[in-house]
Amino acid sequence: xxxxxxxxxxxxxxxxxxxxxxxxxxxxxxxxxxxxxxxxxxxxxxxxxxxxxxxxxxxxxxxxxxxxxxxxxxxxxxxxxxxxxxxxxxxxxxxxxxxxxxxxxxxxxxxxxxxxxxxxxxxxxxxxxxxxxxxxxxxxxxxxxxxxxxxxxxxxxxxxxxxxxxxxxxxxxxxxxxxxxxxxxxxxxxxxxxxxxxxxxxxxxxxxxxxxxxxxxxxxxxxxxxxxxxxxxxxxxxxxxxxxxxxxxxxxxxxxxxxxxxxxxxxxxxxxxxxxxxxxxxxxxxxxxxxxxxxxxxxxxxx
Amino acid sequence: xxxxxxxxxxxxxxxxxxxxxxxxxxxxxxxxxxxxxxxxxxxxxxxxxxxxxxxxxxxxxxxxxxxxxxxxxxxxxxxxxxxxxxxxxxxxxxxxxxxxxxxxxxxxxxxxxxxxxxxxxxxxxxxxxxxxxxxxxxxxxxxxxxxxxxxxxxxxxxxxxxxxxxxxxxxxxxxxxxxxxxxxxxxxxxxxxxxxxxxxxxxxxxxxxxxxxxxxxxxxxxxxxxxxxxxxxxxxxxxxxxxxxxxxxxxxxxxxxxxxx
Numbered sequence: 001x002x003x004x005x006x007x008x009x010x011x012x013x014x015x016x017x018x019x020x021x022x023x024x025x026x027x028x029x030x031x032x033x034x035x036x037x038x039x040x041x042x043x044x045x046x047x048x049x050x051x052x053x054x055x056x057x058x059x060x061x062x063x064x065x066x067x068x069x070x071x072x073x074x075x076x077x078x079x080x081x082x083x084x085x086x087x088x089x090x091x092x093x094x095x096x097x098x099x100x101x102x103x104x105x106x107x108x109x110x111x112x113x114x115x116x117x118x119x120x121x122x123x124x125x126x127x128x129x130x131x132x133x134x135x136x137x138x139x140x141x142x143x144x145x146x147x148x149x150x151x152x153x154x155x156x157x158x159x160x161x162x163x164x165x166x167x168x169x170x171x172x173x174x175x176x177x178x179x180x181x182x183x184x185x186x187x188x189x190x191x192x193x194x195x196x197x198x199x200x201x202x203x204x205x206x207x208x209x210x211x212x213x214x215x216x217x218x219x220x221x222x223x224x225x226x227x228x229x230x231x232x233x234x235x236x237x238x239x240x241x242x243x244x245x246x247x248x249x250x251x252x253x254x255x256x257x258x259x260x261x262x263x264x265x266x267x268x269x270x271x272x273x274x275x276x277x278x279x280x281x282x283x284x285x286x287x288x289x290x291x292x293x294x295x296x297x298x299x300x301x302x303x
Numbered sequence: 304x305x306x307x308x309x310x311x312x313x314x315x316x317x318x319x320x321x322x323x324x325x326x327x328x329x330x331x332x333x334x335x336x337x338x339x340x341x342x343x344x345x346x347x348x349x350x351x352x353x354x355x356x357x358x359x360x361x362x363x364x365x366x367x368x369x370x371x372x373x374x375x376x377x378x379x380x381x382x383x384x385x386x387x388x389x390x391x392x393x394x395x396x397x398x399x400x401x402x403x404x405x406x407x408x409x410x411x412x413x414x415x416x417x418x419x420x421x422x423x424x425x426x427x428x429x430x431x432x433x434x435x436x437x438x439x440x441x442x443x444x445x446x447x448x449x450x451x452x453x454x455x456x457x458x459x460x461x462x463x464x465x466x467x468x469x470x471x472x473x474x475x476x477x478x479x480x481x482x483x484x485x486x487x488x489x490x491x492x493x494x495x496x497x498x499x500x501x502x503x504x505x506x507x508x509x510x511x512x513x514x515x516x517x518x519x520x521x522x523x524x525x526x527x528x529x530x531x532x533x534x535x536x537x538x539x540x541x542x543x544x545x546x547x548x549x550x551x552x553x554x555x556x557x558x559x560x561x562x563x564x
Contacts, residue, residue: 014564053406054564073308076409087404091324100323103316104408152408 002065004029004156004187005050011058012045012211019045021211022059027156027189032182034198034205034219035191038297042211043191044084047160050189051081064155077105080154082145084161088133094144095120095129098151105152112151119147123177139170146177157181159190163197175200195290199223209297219289226295227287228262232273236280244277253295262287309411317405317418318425325426336430340375340437344368360500361531372443373528374497376434376452377459377520380427384460385488387423388467388554389480395419396471402562412562416555420468420547424460431456444528451527455540459520462543465550466516472557491515496522502533516546 005027012020020042027033035043048054049061052072061068063075089097095116102112120126123143128136136144142162149157162178163171171194178201182188192198198205199219206216215222223229228251234241237259245252250269251262263269274282325332348368358370395401405415435452438444444452470483494504495517501509512518519539526532532539 051407053403073409073411076407079407081407083400083403083407085400085403087400087407089320089324089401089404090399091327092320096323100316100320101404101408103319104313104405104410106313106316106409148404149407 002029003027003062004031004064005033005189006062006065007046007050007060009059010046010049010056010061012042012049012054013057018211020049023208023211023213025206025213025216027187029187030185032188032190032201032203034202035189035208036195036198036205036293037191037208041208041297043208044160046208047081047158047189047191051079051158052076077152078155080149080152080157082149082157082159082162084164086141086145088141088144088148090133092133093129094125094131094133094136097133097144098148101148102151107152115151115153116147119150123147124173137170139166139173142166142170142174143177146174150181155187157186157188159188159192161191161193163192163194171197195288195293199289207293207296214296215292222292223287223289227291228264229287230263231283231285231287231291232261232263232270233283233285234259234261234273234277234280235282237277238279241273241277244272253299255299260291262291309413310417311411311414313410314414314418314421317410317415318422321418321422322425332426333433336379336433337437339379340372340434343375344372344438344441344443347371358500360525361533363529363531365529369443369529370500371498372438372441373452373525374495374521376431376438376456377495377517377524378492378497379430379434380456380459380520381463381488381492381517383427383430384423384463385467387426388419388464389471389474389483390477392419392423392468392471393474393477393480396558396562397477406562412559413555416468416558417551420461420464420551420554423464423467424457427460427463428453428457431460438528445530448527448530452524455520455523455527458540458543458547459516459523461547462516462520462550465547465554468554469550469557472554472561491517495520496533500533516543519543 003026007026008024010020010023011018023046035046037043045054049056050063052068052075055069064078066075068075089100092100098116098119099109099112102115120129123146125140125143125147128140133141133144146162163174166174175197178188182201190201202219204216204218207214215226217225235258241259242254245259245261253260261273270284351367355367357364358367360370402415406412432453435444435449439446439449470480474480494512495515496512497517501512501518504512519534519542522532522534523536523539526536
């Protein structure tokens with residue numbers, strides 16, 4: 001079956017600045033695909049090119065096998081987009097937001113009413129259907145944006161940081177809904193700063209930085225490949241430990257007050273460190289996607 | 304950039320969105336066009352009638368209130384359309400990010416801009432209809448020719464809405480709308496034959512008045528209200544059509560530059 005998204009050597013330049021620098025990736029039907037990266041890595045720019053908001057500078061971008069520059073209207077009719085900013089219409093009620101938005105897709109009013117009712121029910125917003133958008137909590141507003149993105153029954157759902165700024169309860173509720181949509185076989189492209197979210201939801205993901213792809217793979221694979229599978233965090237490391245690690249060529253990151261050792265479940269190494277070097281505090285844990293992310297994109301602040 | 308594939312009837316969906324919103328506040332918006340002409344007529348009728356005997360205009364001798372009554376409709380069209388595509392459109396574009404949301408649907412930016420301008424003309428049309436009724440009841444408008452005020456209000460609304468949208472495309476912030484209002488709208492409001500005939504202006508200033516779209520709206524509305532005007536109505540209609548088209552295209556260009564990058 002043909003890929004839903006096919007991006008080859010995609011480039012976006014703003015006078016002098018290269019925001020996206022030759023990205024290539026594909027998303028297969030039914031895949032939950034993650035686009036991760038630090039702020040300014042080019043994620044939102046890529047997403048905006050995908051739904052035809054931003055014109056591409058160079059490369060090839062095909063969605064549903066069609067060219068975005070030529071067939072933008074046909075493509076956009078089959079995409080649902082959940083933008084990073086709250087773009088809900090504050091002049092309209094919750095239900096009207098869905099109905100008016102359905103109009104932009106040319107969906108007949110009678111069909112729109114049925115779908116709006118279903119979506120409000122699915123996202124637990126039925127009791128708020130006549131409320132003003134400004135009266136909604138952050139979590140409810142986000143759910144309404146998701147509902148709105150699904151009003152055209154899209155074949156591809158694009159989510160730009162769908163849970164940023166939500167409290168843990170709301171975030172988990174959104175995850176639950178996204179998992180349910182994934183169950184139904186919807187193709188999803190998501191950007192997020194929550195590695196836990198990406199690890200849980202994504203079948204496959206790429207980590208981008210400075211407009212380029214660093215890695216591409218399933219979350220579990222990436223963790224094994226790039227963060228060893230398990231980790232020891234040693235606080236207050238001494239010179240003896242540093243000498244031991246460099247002498248034995250152990251994979252690690254030295255953060256000054258803390259050393260992170262990637263042990264690849266090496267029992268012998270675990271024992272040695274536990275018995276000889278854990279003078280202050282040691283944490284033994286499984287490695288996570290966050291370790292992969294920080295290892296690949298570095299720990300310096302971006303903004 | 305602007306070609307036939309980017310503009311379709313879909314723009315009416317955006318127009319409808321503004322109508323749905325307006326339905327919530329129409330009662331408040333109804334009052335201004337209803338009371339404004341009464342206030343002006345009252346103020347100028349009482350205050351000016353002693354100062355100004357008669358106004359000679361297009362071969363007719365008019366009382367001052369007869370002279371300004373049609374112009375009041377034209378200025379209402381100007382304010383309604385211009386405010387809608389400046390302040391109101393800017394709020395939708397910049398603060399509410401309404402256009403960003405729309406651009407994630409099969410709408411094009413050109414359709415959104417067209418809809419905003421057509422909507423502003425619709426609002427102006429509504430205000431003109433109310434004022435026409437009020438002034439008609441007071442005997443300031445001849446019927447049935449006065450009914451032609453309605454299409455003129457829509458056309459004039461398109462012209463004013465288009466240039467307002469153009470300013471929205473280039474203004475750095477909402478406060479900067481003071482500039483086009485001070486430099487363009489206010490002089491136009493005063494010197495378009497609204498409160499005194501353009502023929503009273505010095506000869507060198509008269510052609511400038513003729514460039515104002517408000518002048519042509521005032522001329523057309525006066526002709527259909529009173530049966531006479533200084534400029535041929537064909538010229539005024541063509542001028543308003545051209546003005547609307549040129550600034551609609553410019554508005555699409557500047558908004559494209561502003562939002563799509």
